[in-house]
Amino acid sequence: MVTICGKCCESGDILIRDVKIANPERGDIFAIFSTGAYGYTMASNYNKNPLLATVLVKEGKSEIIVKRQTYDHMIANEVIPESLK
Numbered sequence: 618m619v620t621i622c623g624k625c626c627e628s629g630d631i632l633i634r635d636v637k638i639a640n641p642e643r644g645d646i647f648a649i650f651s652t653g654a655y656g657y658t659m660a661s662n663y664n665k666n667p668l669l670a671t672v673l674v675k676e677g678k679s680e681i682i683v684k685r686q687t688y689d690h691m692i693a694n695e696v697i698p699e700s701l702k
Contacts, residue, residue, distance in 0.1 A: 646674055667691050
């Protein structure tokens with residue numbers, strides 16, 4: 618039995634508790650169908666977390682459909698006022 622953790626919500630970030638899974642191997646795909654506020658639709662940069670990539674999975678093949686946000690992209694519109702320099 619394992620517990621799957623990751624970005625889900627501030628209430629604990631536990632995605633699945635006490636589940637049996639096969640031994641994972643490199644390249645395996647583990648799909649979580651709902652991740653609350655950290656899913657692409659509701660995503661934000663709360664706590665300066667960059668937005669993750671969105672991956673489409675079909676018939677065992679995966680493709681990126683939204684690129685991962687870089688830190689530079691995240692802060693591109695931020696300005697330090699002259700009075701604080």
